[in-house]
Amino acid sequence: MKVAIIGVGLTKFGELWESSFSQLFVEAGISAIKDANIDGKDVEAIFVGNMSGGRFIDQEHISSLIADHAGLNPIPSTRIEAACASGGLALRQGVMSILSGFHDIVVAGGAEKMTDVLIGQSTQTLATAADSEWETFLGMTFPGLYAMMARKHMEEFGTAREQLAMVSVKNHANAKHNPYAQFHFDITVEDVLNSPMVADPLRLLDCSPITDGSACVILASEKRAKEFTDSPVYITGSGQASGTIALHSRKSIPVVDATVNAAKEAYKRANMEPKNIEVAEVHDAFTIGEILAIEGLGFVDIGKGGKATEEGITQIGGKIPVNTSGGLKAKGHPVGATGVAQAVEIVLQLRGQANGRQTDADMGLSHNVGGSGGTAVVHIYEKG
Amino acid sequence: MKVAIIGVGLTKFGELWESSFSQLFVEAGISAIKDANIDGKDVEAIFVGNMSGGRFIDQEHISSLIADHAGLNPIPSTRIEAACASGGLALRQGVMSILSGFHDIVVAGGAEKMTDVLIGQSTQTLATAADSEWETFLGMTFPGLYAMMARKHMEEFGTAREQLAMVSVKNHANAKHNPYAQFHFDITVEDVLNSPMVADPLRLLDCSPITDGSACVILASEKRAKEFTDSPVYITGSGQASGTIALHSRKSIPVVDATVNAAKEAYKRANMEPKNIEVAEVHDAFTIGEILAIEGLGFVDIGKGGKATEEGITQIGGKIPVNTSGGLKAKGHPVGATGVAQAVEIVLQLRGQANGRQTDADMGLSHNVGGSGGTAVVHIYEKG
Numbered sequence A, B: 001m002k003v004a005i006i007g008v009g010l011t012k013f014g015e016l017w018e019s020s021f022s023q024l025f026v027e028a029g030i031s032a033i034k035d036a037n038i039d040g041k042d043v044e045a046i047f048v049g050n051m052s053g054g055r056f057i058d059q060e061h062i063s064s065l066i067a068d069h070a071g072l073n074p075i076p077s078t079r080i081e082a083a084c085a086s087g088g089l090a091l092r093q094g095v096m097s098i099l100s101g102f103h104d105i106v107v108a109g110g111a112e113k114m115t116d117v118l119i120g121q122s123t124q125t126l127a128t129a130a131d132s133e134w135e136t137f138l139g140m141t142f143p144g145l146y147a148m149m150a151r152k153h154m155e156e157f158g159t160a161r162e163q164l165a166m167v168s169v170k171n172h173a174n175a176k177h178n179p180y181a182q183f184h185f186d187i188t189v190e191d192v193l194n195s196p197m198v199a200d201p202l203r204l205l206d207c208s209p210i211t212d213g214s215a216c217v218i219l220a221s222e223k224r225a226k227e228f229t230d231s232p233v234y235i236t237g238s239g240q241a242s243g244t245i246a247l248h249s250r251k252s253i254p255v256v257d258a259t260v261n262a263a264k265e266a267y268k269r270a271n272m273e274p275k276n277i278e279v280a281e282v283h284d285a286f287t288i289g290e291i292l293a294i295e296g297l298g299f300v301d302i303g304k305g306g307k308a309t310e311e312g313i314t315q316i317g318g319k320i321p322v323n324t325s326g327g328l329k330a331k332g333h334p335v336g337a338t339g340v341a342q343a344v345e346i347v348l349q350l351r352g353q354a355n356g357r358q359t360d361a362d363m364g365l366s367h368n369v370g371g372s373g374g375t376a377v378v379h380i381y382e383k384g
Helices: A021-036 A062-069 A084-100 A119-129 A141-155 A161-174 A188-192 A224-226 A259-272 A287-296 A305-311 A327-331 A337-349 B021-036 B060-067 B086-097 B119-129 B142-157 B163-173 B191-195 B222-228 B257-270 B287-295 B305-310 B329-330 B335-352
Strands: A001-008 A045-049 A077-081 A106-110 A197-199 A213-221 A232-240 A277-281 A365-369 A375-383 B003-010 B045-049 B077-080 B103-112 B197-199 B213-221 B233-242 B279-281 B363-371 B375-383
Touching: A001 A021, A001 A337, A021 A062, A021 A106, A021 A213, A045 A062, A045 A084, A045 A337, A077 A084, A077 B086, A084 A106, A084 A213, A084 A232, A084 A337, A084 A365, A084 A375, A084 B077, A106 A337, A119 A141, A119 B197, A141 A197, A141 A287, A141 A305, A161 A188, A161 A287, A161 A305, A161 A327, A161 B086, A188 A224, A188 B045, A213 A224, A213 B103, A213 B213, A224 B045, A232 A337, A232 B060, A259 A287, A259 A365, A277 A337, A287 A305, A287 A327, A287 A365, A337 A365, A337 A375, A337 B329, A375 B329, B003 B021, B003 B086, B003 B163, B003 B222, B003 B257, B003 B335, B021 B060, B021 B213, B045 B060, B045 B086, B045 B335, B060 B077, B060 B197, B077 B086, B086 B103, B086 B213, B086 B233, B086 B335, B086 B363, B086 B375, B119 B142, B142 B197, B163 B191, B163 B287, B163 B305, B163 B329, B213 B222, B213 B335, B233 B257, B233 B335, B257 B287, B257 B363, B257 B375, B279 B305, B279 B335, B287 B305, B287 B329, B287 B363, B335 B375
Parallel strands: A045 A077, A045 A106, A277 A365, B045 B077, B045 B103, B279 B363
Antiparallel strands: A001 A213, A001 A232, A077 B077, A106 A213, A232 A375, A365 A375, B003 B213, B003 B233, B103 B213, B233 B375, B363 B375
């Protein structure tokens, strides 16, 4: 399989009080259209990832809202939802729509406006990604779920509390070079260990923030892509898998089956192996998430993610730089946009446009998770 | 294009207090799998339409929930949302996934559990399909929006109040023969005209009910379909379009542009014209909706839908029987499921399995609308 990304666009990530949901999407979309050097009229369809317009902004049917506000009626517009993996799945549906022959040029984007509700309500809305009858109803929230995964990983594999902190330290260091990131300050391991406890062992600086933002890419068929650019980035692999929605049903708590299975499909379609990947954006909603990801994706053996982080292999300049954008932790995590923002970062890396955080990569991967692992989606990218 | 439907399944539509959301989906899915004579292991992906799990049952990420509860992990599961057109779009994404070469056999389904909240809350949640800033915030709800469309249609085209009522009378008569329908009683034009006023000119018996329910179809590539059946029904056309989300922005209030544009694409893909269609399921969330639909789909000229209804052309035995299932009005309208339930009815009609409501049709059409016309999706079906 081969679908081109010919344009990318982002809004600033952060607390964007002055922008509405649709303004965010339109801003990222226009950036991507300009970057692709196409006209709005060239766009044949929109696929948009969004987790919870219904609860965050009292607006479902956001596919129609954004097509309308972007001036793109009457083209088809479709919203995809899979909690924090909504963006990754929107990208995949966009890819499918092109490979199906329905379309040649589409926008795949994502957006979330999370700060229009009180902070307690956003935590409650994010918790709708867990099993409402068996987890949320009993008071469980996501820091709690990931804390249990962290605790179990520490117990089974000897992962150190400091190693979790190192994920956050690295991602903050990377975000400083990303003008779109929410946070632009360095932190130390001590800062993480002294930050307020959220859910033992996870502290405030282990957790991604509440973020407004949007990301868009322009996808094109191989044939049409050549009209607009000589050097597209190609998506050559896509994998998606489901795992149990409730954490307690999982075969193994510190192994995210959905990640393993989604990666397997993506590697197979791209005819690649983990060792071929040179840069990756992975789902670090919590620091333990990045460790689970690099293990599930096969970059390191199961149980070795903490040690590998300590050894620096995921730093820029390391064997496999991870979350050069700053990751969800420091770039910010507007849940519906995240999966697409990961694709944007990989494209910038493969094009050599990542400025102070540039790696020397021709092949990249993005990894987006919904809930505690109920959904995972992986994409593989190659320089054209 | 050609994708087969090899199995269909429904739950009873109604107030299903004893069933959870995921039980509904699993029940419809198992019926469809049995009907297709396949094994659960043959299913490669799930596409599910759902409007507002987040607000109706405090559960987003329902794609993961249902894959899990159906025992279908680790296959990909994807939720599509476009208000009341969610089911129709899930069907379209399922079709694309097969034509893209990603999958050969998938479930396309829809489900909604609307009765777990108070009735005022369901009206409020349904209103999230309208423009939240310019319509809902000011107190607008869907009966109000459709009432304005009805009033304008009456004023511009001379449509009579009684003609609206005739839509409802016909659909109740059809639903009596559909064991899955929510209502099984006849009504008269007088009953409609004497029912409580909801939003002038629309009365209670002009409005579809609040419904729990689920519908699923099994889609298969042309090649694989032949392993399981000699007589599949094929989807040969699919069209989707966006219109303004707010009613007041529309060029013409009583013409739903999205329907016209979606139909155009579907007819083109199927290489068909309106006159070829022999049975249709259309979006009669309110009686005026069916009149707008038969006009927008080209079965009758714009403005002539009321008169055509009075003349009986949309009755069983008429030129183009419409809503033989009972339609949204009398079969019920579990919003996320509706678009798929329409496909189920057309398949039953083309297979000759529609019992007391059987027509003599080899070609059918389904038409599903989101909001007041922000989204429309049309599918065309042919007997294999």
